[in-house]
Amino acid sequence: MPRPTTPIDLIPVSDSEAGPYAITAGPDGAMWFTMIHSGRIGRLTTSGVLDHHALDSAACGPSVITPGPDGALWFTRSQDHRIGRIAVTGEATSFPVPTPGSGPFGIAAASDGALWFTQMHADRIGRITVDGQVTEFPLPVTGAFPSALTTGPDDALWFTLNQANAVGRVGLDGHLTLHPLPTEGAAPVGITLGPDGALWFVEIGAGQIGRITVDGRVDEFPLPDRTARPHAITAQPGAELCWFTEWGTGRVGSVTADGHIEVYDLPAASSEPHGLAFGPDGALYVAMETGELAHLTP
Numbered sequence: 001m002p003r004p005t006t007p008i009d010l011i012p013v014s015d016s017e018a019g020p021y022a023i024t025a026g027p028d029g030a031m032w033f034t035m036i037h038s039g040r041i042g043r044l045t046t047s048g049v050l051d052h053h054a055l056d057s058a059a060c061g062p063s064v065i066t067p068g069p070d071g072a073l074w075f076t077r078s079q080d081h082r083i084g085r086i087a088v089t090g091e092a093t094s095f096p097v098p099t100p101g102s103g104p105f106g107i108a109a110a111s112d113g114a115l116w117f118t119q120m121h122a123d124r125i126g127r128i129t130v131d132g133q134v135t136e137f138p139l140p141v142t143g144a145f146p147s148a149l150t151t152g153p154d155d156a157l158w159f160t161l162n163q164a165n166a167v168g169r170v171g172l173d174g175h176l177t178l179h180p181l182p183t184e185g186a187a188p189v190g191i192t193l194g195p196d197g198a199l200w201f202v203e204i205g206a207g208q209i210g211r212i213t214v215d216g217r218v219d220e221f222p223l224p225d226r227t228a229r230p231h232a233i234t235a236q237p238g239a240e241l242c243w244f245t246e247w248g249t250g251r252v253g254s255v256t257a258d259g260h261i262e263v264y265d266l267p268a269a270s271s272e273p274h275g276l277a278f279g280p281d282g283a284l285y286v287a288m289e290t291g292e293l294a295h296l297t298p
Contacts, residue, residue, distance in 0.1 A: 007293045008290075009270050010267055013042055013050055020287040022064045022232075024073070028088040029280050032073050033287050034062035034161065041065070041075065041086050044293065046281045053090045059083075060094075064107050064148070064275070066115070069290035070130045074115050076104040083107070083117060083128050095132035099124060106149035106159060106191075110170050110282055116157045118146035123161065125149075125170050137174045141166075148191045148232070150199065158199045160188035167191070167201060167212050179216045183208065186220075190232035192242060196257045200242045202230035209233070209244065209255050221259040225249055228263075232275045236284070236298060242282055243298075245273040254298070266294055 008226065019037035024033045026043070033042045039058035043051045055062065062080030068074040068085065073086045079167055081102050082094040097104055099102075103121035110116050117126045123139045125146065144164035152158045156171045161178065165186055169177045181188065187205030194200040194211070201210045207226030212217045223230065229248030236243060241254045246263065250271045253263035266273060272289035279285055286294035 007296070008267055011044065011048070011293045012079050012112070012150075012291060013044060013293050014038070014040075014052070014291045016291045017292060019289045020063075020274075020291065020293065021289065021294070022075075023285055023287040025277055026073055026088060027067055027071050029284050030088075031277065031279050031293070032065055032086075033275070033293070034065050034075055036061055036063055036078075041073070041092070043090075046279055046283075051090070053086060053092060054092070055084065055092055060231060063105050066109060068105050068115060068130065068184065069109050069113050074107060074109070076117055077105050078103050078105055078115070081189050083115070083126075083134075084185045090137070095128060095134065097126060097136075098134055099136060102126075105147055108150050108157065110151055110172065111155045116149060116170070118159055119148050120145050124158070125168075125176070137170060137176065139168070140178065141177060147189050148201075150191050150228065151195055152193060152199060152214060153197045158191060158212075158229055158285075160191050160201055162187050162189055162204075165213060167199065167210075167218075177216075179212060179218065181210065183220055187208070190230070192233045192235050194235050194242050194257070195240050200233055200235070200255070202233050202244050204229050204231060204247070207276060209242075209259070209261065211259075219259065221255060221261060223253070223261060224263060234276050234278065237278055237282075239298070241298070243276060245272060245276055245286060247272060252284070252294070252296075
């Protein structure tokens with residue numbers, strides 16, 4: 001496989017049992033990441049200073065993390081069905097989701113000043129205010145496994161329905177629309193707002209990258225290796241590119257607005273890359289379940 005023009009560095013951040021999973025750039029200029037198997041949140045500065053913050057339950061399953069409108073980081077706790085908040089100083093709190101066993105997963109801040117999240121096991125989309133008030137919006141399908149979620153250019157929230165083979169949209173008023181995908185068994189997971197104003201997503205089941213416009217037009221771009229199991233996707237600031245992880249092959253890749261794909265090997269093929277995000281230094285950081293962050297400058 002081709003290699004990037006700059007080296008990919010590996011930064012150890014935990015043991016192999018902790019499971020670095022999702023990552024985001026925080027308002028303090030550091031990278032914040034979840035450790036899904038050990039109930040911890042990590043913080044890494046661009047100069048390499050690492051801190052761990054233990055949550056109140058080692059089994060809570062911190063999953064996706066995002067900056068909130070209040071200057072804190074918010075994250076889903078998929079195993080104990082709560083929404084967590086951690087200040088940049090490390091103090092953590094959490095709030096219960098009303099529906100038992102809901103399995104919150106994707107989360108994003110919206111223009112209404114609240115955080116919106118998916119509920120994998122309850123077929124619902126949730127909304128939580130910064131003071132912990134939760135509202136839930138049932139989906140018109142069952143067994144859909146709503147997964148990742150992001151804000152769109154239309155101020156709505158867009159999300160993937162992994163088992164319903166669709167991408168959904170929920171307006172700030174709670175109105176829901178579902179868009180079926182052309183490929184059977186696509187199993188979409190990660191989703192992000194692309195630089196072209198469309199939503200880009202990965203199809204872990206079909207080995208494709210998808211693109212959907214706000215009016216529901218879908219394009220799909222096959223990966224060179226259809227068994228790569230793409231997992232997460234993010235847009236590169238200031239560039240016409242989105243980057244994604246290939247969980248099944250230990251690679252990262254990029255896709256242009258017209259669907260041109262390039263993939264790059266990570267140093268360890270069995271690294272299990274999951275979430276990825278760009279830092280304030282312009283570098284791409286990739287959370288790898290083996291206990292490291294990959295760091296590369298495109």
